[in-house]
Amino acid sequence: MSPFEKDLSLLIRSRYPIIYLSTLEEDRSLKTLENIARSEGRELRTWRCTSGLSGSGGATTDLLAALGQISKEAAKPSLFMLYDVHPYLENPMILRKLRDLAELLKTTQSALFLVSPSPLVKVPEELADEIWVVDYPLPAISDLSALMDRTTSNFSDRVRLTPSGRERLLESLLGLTEKAAERVILKAFLAGGELNENDISLIQSEKKQILRRTGILEYYTSGETLEDVGGLDVLKKWLKKRGDAFSEEARAYCLPSPRGLILFGVQGCGKSLVAKAVANLWRLPLLRLDIGSVFGGLVGESESKIRQAISVAESLSPCILWIDELDKAFAGVRGYQGDSGTQNRVFATFITWLQEKKKPVFVVATANNPGELPPELLRRGRFDEIFFVDLPGKLEIEEIFQVHLARRQRDPLNYDLKSLAKQCEGMSGAEIEQVIIDALFEAFTEKDTLKDEHLTAMISGDKNRDIEPFVPLSSLMKEDIESLRSWARGRARWASRQAPPEIPPLQAASGRRIEV
Ligand SMILES: Nc1ncnc2c1ncn2[C@@H]1O[C@H](COP(=O)(O)OP(=O)(O)OP(=O)(O)O)[C@@H](O)[C@H]1O
Ligand SMILES: [Mg+2]
Helix, strand or coil: CCHHHHHHHHHHHCCCCEEEEECCCHHHHHHHHHHHHHHHCCEEEEEECCCEECCCCCCCCCHHHHHHHHHHHCCCCEEEEEECCHHHHHCHHHHHHHHHHHHHHCCCCCEEEEEECCCCCCCCHHHCCCEEEEECCCCCHHHHHHHHHHHCHHHHHHEECCHHHHHHHHHHHCCCCHHHHHHHHHHHHHHHCCEECCHHHHHHHHHHHHHHHCCCEEEECCCCCHHHCCCCHHHHHHHHHCCCCCCHHHHHCCCCCCCEEEEEECCCCCHHHHHHHHHHHHCCCEEEECHHHHCCCCCCHHHHHHHHHHHHHHHCCCEEEEECCHHHHHCCCCCCCCCCCHHHHHHHHHHHHHHHCCCCEEEEEEECCHHHCCHHHHCECCECEEEEECCCCHHHHHHHHHHHHHHCCCCHHHCCHHHHHHHCCCCCHHHHHHHHHHHHHHHHHCCCCCCHHHHHHHHHCECCCCECCECCHHHHCHHHHHHHHHHHCCCCEECCCCCCCCCCCCCCCCCECCCC
16 A cells, blocks of 8 residues: 555544545546555445446435435445535535434444545534545656556557666656646657657656646746855855755755745845755756735635645655745735635645645745735744845845856956946845846947946946936835844844945936836
């Protein structure tokens, strides 16, 4: 039996009478229960509203009649698997019957499984003590390995994979349901006439599409590394120190897997950039959760989406789950029940998972304003650390210039970075990058090489070139940034050792600026 099957079997043997199994994979969950039933000598019976209770012979397409039949036959050790019962859980007759049946089942060796594609949004009060809710996990590597053997059995001579290639190919299938994985394997085979390591990239791009269809998770591939991040030395050191924290060696050393980080702070200073760079630093897959799009749709859909996202992330673990703009998603959670509590329920699901997650899913959450976040999120045990990403200090600005000049094939040694950094005090990384891009355009139009004077013109303005000075966002948001800093004191760690710059007073009322 698989670990999941063992867990379920334990529930059954401990006489949990009703188990709600939420899954999109009816075939797989049926196999799971068949396995358990077989190894424990129980009978497996199924019920659908179209065909009634298997093996009953009578008219049991009516759920009430089927439940009556089950109570009569429950003395024989059995697992009863009932499909799509969730809409019936509004019916008082059914609830009463289920409650009576639960009492009876506790005295027998039988259990009832309610299998449904949607999660149980709200356990009916009447059944709160009787129902145990389980999310059926997506296929693990071992399941995928068996699936691969089955799917390729007709063309096994054209599977050209080394053992490590096979391992990597199976890993690339993680996060998919069995049916989706099967389709992807077949497609990869048909596209090239054989299955080999080159198919991994095809599988990954298919997976990207499939995950995108969930509407909330994006399988993110990016080339950013920590070398692309200027400054933020404390944060970088923290991340580097945990580079091998997901390895077997770390487990053997009894190190816990890192849980996650909150990065908050000034716009355009590298929070999202760091989230992308961590994935490459740790060589883990990066999943981006669009928490805003979790909300909306039908009642119960938001919960279903967040659970689905969690389940995909766990099946891909170890991985990084990047949640941008956490503050915007959960800003209203304190008490406001305007949307019939959906936001609160999603929040509760999320926070419970954060607290209890066993799988190595490292969460990187970014926020502009942590004061908006529900305080429970910031409590110890949910994230390892809260970092405040402030405006870059002078030396950091130099580093950011280095990164962006080098990225555009300019040798940083050819520029007076000290003087440029002084002029750029108060700017964010995104603004410094914009200054470089604007200066490159200017130099290009003048058919010149990029020089200090082009950069200076873009920062301080240049009448001769008809360029207005750059107005950093910080000078317009002085109070906001100062209040962020005072919030951070005692609550968060500065991501950089350097003293943050004084925010320069607004010098020019008009000027150029960028939206970040
Ligand atoms: N510290 C930095 N080093 C190098 N580049 C930076 C840095 N900070 C920002 N940038 C540049 O600015 C771009 C935008 O930054 P990023 O998206 O990471 O900001 P953010 O802090 O997430 O902002 P927001 O709060 O608006 O989401 C980056 O892609 C990068 O090119
Ligand atoms: Mg961002």
